[in-house]
Amino acid sequence: xxxxxxxxxxxxxxxxxxxxxxxxxxxxxxxxxxxxxxxxxxxxxxxxxxxxxxxxxxxxxxxxxxxxxxxxxxxxxxxxxxxxxxxxxxxxxxxxxxxxxxxxxxxxxxxxxxxxxxxxxxxxxxxxxxxxxxxxxxxxxxxxxxxxxxxxxxxxxxxxxxxxxxxxxxxxxxxxxxxxxxxxxxxxxxxxxxxxxxxxxxxxxxxxxxxxxxxxxxxxxxxxxxxxxxxxxxxxxxxxxxxxxxxxxxxxxxxxxxxxxxxxxxxxxxxx
Numbered sequence: 001x002x003x004x005x006x007x008x009x010x011x012x013x014x015x016x017x018x019x020x021x022x023x024x025x026x027x028x029x030x031x032x033x034x035x036x037x038x039x040x041x042x043x044x045x046x047x048x049x050x051x052x053x054x055x056x057x058x059x060x061x062x063x064x065x066x067x068x069x070x071x072x073x074x075x076x077x078x079x080x081x082x083x084x085x086x087x088x089x090x091x092x093x094x095x096x097x098x099x100x101x102x103x104x105x106x107x108x109x110x111x112x113x114x115x116x117x118x119x120x121x122x123x124x125x126x127x128x129x130x131x132x133x134x135x136x137x138x139x140x141x142x143x144x145x146x147x148x149x150x151x152x153x154x155x156x157x158x159x160x161x162x163x164x165x166x167x168x169x170x171x172x173x174x175x176x177x178x179x180x181x182x183x184x185x186x187x188x189x190x191x192x193x194x195x196x197x198x199x200x201x202x203x204x205x206x207x208x209x210x211x212x213x214x215x216x217x218x219x220x221x222x223x224x225x226x227x228x229x230x231x232x233x234x235x236x237x238x239x240x241x242x243x244x245x246x247x248x249x250x251x252x253x254x255x256x257x258x259x260x261x262x263x264x265x266x267x268x269x270x271x272x
Contacts, residue, residue, distance in 0.1 A: 008034035045092030
C-alpha cells in the first residue's frame, strides 16, 4: 500500500499447503488486495526431491493452488499460481516474494511446531509486509475487529485496519489494558491518539479501557466479543513475552476469535 488513498495491497503472495485452506487465506486475500488493480499469487513450495514424493507433493500443491485461483477469479480478482522446489519452505517463499515483487505475504498460523518456526523466520526475513492469520470463521463476514495497543500504531497498520474495515463493514475497537506496565491515563491518551489517526483514514473507531494484572488473560477474555483480533510483532511487552520462542502460538490458540498478526515492512520483531 503506497499511499493513504490506496484501498488494498497491489501484490499479495499466499503460500498454500497440500490440503484445503484451513485458515481461509483465500477469502482474506480478497479483502486485503486492491480490487481495482491488485493481484494475488498462490504458491506451493515442495521440498521433497525424490521422484515419487516430489510428484505426489506437486500434484497435491497444484490442486490447492488451482482451487484458490478459481475462488478469486469468481470474484473478478486477478490471480496466478506457481509451484516451486526449494531446499526449504522458507527459501521458496522468500524467493517467490522477491520475484513477484510482493508488497505482502499472507500465511496461515497453526499449532504445529514446524509452522511456528517458519512464521517466526518469515517475519524476520521477508522484505515486505507479513500477515499471519489464524482463522476460526470466514474473514469476509467480519463484523468487529479488536486492536490491542501498547504503543502508537504505525501508519501502515492503521492503513491496513482501514482497508479491512471499509471492505467488510466491520467496526474497529482499540483496547488498552492498564496495570503494572501502564496507567489508565496513559491508556486514555493512547486510545484517543489511535482513534484520531484511524479517523484520518476514514474509519471511526471505538475504545475499550480495562485494568488487569495479566493483560494477556484480559485480552483473551475480551476477544470473545469480537471476530478478529489484530496484533503487531514488536513494541508490545506482552507480545514479546507471549508470541515468540516456545510460546509462539499462545495467543492464537487461546484467543476466542480469529487472530491476525501484522508486521509492516521495516518493522523488526523482538529477539527470542
